[in-house]
Amino acid sequence: MTFKQNSCLLLCLMCCLSFSGLSVLAEQKSSDNAGSPQPLTLIIMDPLAAPLSCPCVKGYAQRKYETLGEYLETQLGRKVEVQFTESLAKALPKNGNDQACLIIGKQSVVLADATALKLKVQGIARLSDLQGETTQTGLIVVSAQDPAQHAKDLQGYRIFFGPSECDEKHQAALSILKNAHVPIPDKLEISQACSDGACKILEFDKDIRAAAVISSYAKPLLQGCGTIKKGDLRVVAETKPVPFITAFTGGNVNPAEQKQITAALLNVVTQPELCKALESLMGFVPIETAEDTSKPVSASGKKKIQDPQIEQSSAVWPGWLGPHRNGSVTQLPKSLPATTSPLWNFKLAYSGLGGIAATQDRVIFGDRGLDNQSDLFRCLSASDGKVQWVLEYLAPGELDYGTSPRATPLVYGDLVFLLGAFGDLHCVEIKSGKVFWKKNLYRDFGQNTRPTWGACSSPLIVENRLIVNPGAKAASLVALDPRTGKTLWQTPGNEAAYGSFIAGKFGGRLQVVGHDAVSLGGWDVKTGQRLWTVIPAYSGDFNVPTPLAINGQLLVTTENNGTRLYGFDSDGIVIPRAVAINEDLNPDMSSPIQIGDHVYCIWNDMYCLNWKNGLKTAWNGPDKAFGDYAALITDSQRILVIGKGGRLVLVDANTEQFKVNSRLNLFIDPGNENIFSHCALVGNRLYLRGESELICVDLSVH
Known part of the structure; x- marks a missing residue:
């Protein structure tokens, strides 16, 4: 072949290969598109x-x-x-x-x-x-000069409702007016937008009585846009919250x-x-x-009573034992990173026992002033650990195991409640640290002697009641209005123990459950009436571990009386004889968690008990990271153990055997870190208090 013929042949081959390649690519692209998900x-x-x-x-x-x-x-x-x-x-x-x-x-x-x-x-x-x-309300408003003060005063008024598809301005508003015995006309006057109704009632002559229903989220916008001036309208009623x-x-x-x-x-x-x-x-x-x-939400506006254990979202760590007050979260990492460094750390004046509360952007914890004569609560930025505000007040005295606050702060909406070891309770604005009200649980409720180790029980919120336990003869347990600090009820009884209370429905009855110094009890949430008492077989328990609600039953565990499961009758009264008892697990401090039919807890080993099978011990697993105390967090698939010296152990939730998933040491020298403070977990960020510093670490595997 001549050079020219060779060149032509080569060019033809290249073209064939090129077209073949294009064909394959086209087929591959077509195949890829066929398998790609719909937008x-x-x-x-x-x-x-x-x-x-x-x-x-x-x-x-x-x-x-x-x-x-x-x-x-x-x-x-x-x-x-x-x-x-x-x-x-x-x-x-x-x-x-x-x-x-x-x-x-x-x-x-x-x-x-x-x-x-x-x-x-x-x-x-x-x-x-x-x-x-995650909710909103409807606001029934009148002009500022209108004589109406409450929903019941709106008889004979022209009332502008929102469209029927807007529950807060329609169904919920109708419900509150019906409950106030305000006659509802056969044909409702409807305003499509909040601004329409608000403007109409302001344009009427003074002799025309009128009200409008607006959405709570819209009120700032009406004023901000200049549709109405601040002070033009006055709220006379607010509906129940709707999603x-x-x-x-x-x-x-x-x-x-x-x-x-x-x-x-x-x-x-x-x-x-x-x-x-x-x-x-x-x-x-x-x-x-x-x-x-x-x-759609029904016109009755009635809201089913939720289990108060799930009132907070698992996207924050609002207080003791997390969003549900039982150590459970939505999701844990599938495994721990091999190594990690703190995103930031904050030096502490003293070691402490009190837990940490955290939101998306705030971290709150208790400490002591440098002179050890004052309590000092700090709020840090979650992003960088910088101080946002500080609350400090005199709290002199001596206690075993230091004098730093023991109770975990409690976040409730825009408020946070702070309780010191000497009984000082403050309600502050989480954004600014501004104090709204304060009390001393011992002085204000007549308790002349404080517990040996101070106030340890973390405050509890249930049905808009702040539950604390002064342990006074006339005020063993107290419910306060979280916004004002006003006493809603107080119940006589015994001195305080050192554990925290929970709330739950037992026997169909919503109640506060926990220990005083000598017994286990349940109290009616609305009235504070003590409903029942269980005195254990052996005295001397410090009653530190938190009780656990399990499918309408109650699990408690203490150092002298082991682990017990109690049932309830249809009136919410405990059946004194335990349904089941386990004498293997006797923790001094660790609180148990539940995953399905099993409960897990640390007492030198990790224990797995089958609560549906008479609390029989399924297994117990030793580990060098486990001691008298460890905090447990679970997402029902895995268990995160915060062990001795900040050693993290991620354990698979296996009912057959103790199986470690992964490990991570958070401190250089774990042997010098005595950790008794409960951590906080928000997303993948873990906030943990060591002996001399508070650290923030990212647990996601990078």
Whole structure:
């Protein structure tokens, strides 16, 4: 062949190979597209989203959902298309069930629109606001000069309600007026927007009595936009809370995809910048109540009593034993990192026993002043450990094991309750540290002698009552108004023990349960009446471990009387003879946790007991990290043990054998770190108090 012929042949071969390659690539691309998931349409109907609101109030109603869309694309590995709309009909085709969508908006509006479109939706999570709340209310307002003071005064008034799909302005408002015996006209006057109703009642002549129902979230916007002036309107009634911003999956989202989307939303709490963009304290939180989110809220407005153990979201660590007061969280790491360094640390004046409370952006704990004559509570920034505020007050005295506060701070909305070892209780604003009220549990309730080791029981919130235990003869247990400190009830009884109380429904009755110095008891939440008493067979227990509610039964464990499980009758009274007893587990301080049919606890070894099988010991496992005390946290799949010297041990929840998943030492010299303070876990961030410093570590595997 000539050179020219060779060149032509080579060119032909190259072209053939090129076309062949293009064909293969085209086939591969076609195959890839066939296997790629359908784009997810993120439909935003949140009235506080930036495109659906106005920028009149700085830092409010400017939620940036585009940021959430970018996050979901990364988490889900699929394209996410963000749409903003005030109605589903404008965003979806006629047959929306053929489209995969995630809808985020006011719950009652989404459900009403979905019903009209015959769109199948399922509620999967709720968005918390900057106070950690997931609800809103309706506000019945009148002009400032109107004589009405309460809902009952609105008889004969023209009342402007919101549309029927807006529960807070319609169904909930009707309920409160009916309860106040205000006649409801056959034909309601409806205002589509909060601004319409508010402006109408201000435009009327003085001789026309009128009221309007507006949404609680809209009040700042009405004033910020200049629609009304501050002081023009006055609230005469507020409805019961109704769910606010809820996330729904809809269309052809399958169960596996729904699970993946839900997990991604619940993980938002670990993304501080995303939470900031969404104007949210805790990101999305689980829908924990038994309500059916596939149906609109009923007009009765009645709210099912929740188990108070699940009132707080697991996206924060609000107080003793975490969000549910039982050591359980939504998710733990699948394994611990091989090594890690603190994101930040904070030097302490003294070692301490008190636990840590933490939110998305705050970390609160107790310490002592340098002179050891004052209590000192600090609030640090969660991002960098810098001091946000300090509360210091004189608290002189001596106690065994130091004089630092023992009780864990308790976060409740915008408040935090701080209890020192000498009985000083303060209610402060979590944002600023401003003191709203204070008491001394011993002086104010007539207890002349304090417990040997001081006030140790961490405060408890249940049904808007702050429960504390002065241990006074006339005030063994006390309920305070959390906003004012006013005594709501006090119950006579015995001196205080050292453990913390829980609240739960036992025998169908909501009650506070815990120990005093000599007995176990239950108290009615509303009245404080002591309902029952159990005096154990052997005296001398310090009663430190926290009781555990298990399926309507009560598990307690102490050093002299072992571990016991109690049942209740239909009136909520304990059956004195224990259902089951285990004499193997006798912890001095460690509190147990529950996973399914088993409970786990540390007492030199880790113990696994089957509570459904007579509290029989399934196994006990030794480990060099375990001692008299260890804190346990579980997500029902794994157990995080904070052992001696800050040694972390992640244990698989295995009912057959003790199985360590992974380990991590947090301090250089664990032998010199005596840790009796309970940690706080928010997302993947663990806050732990050592002998001389408080550290923040990221437990995610990088």
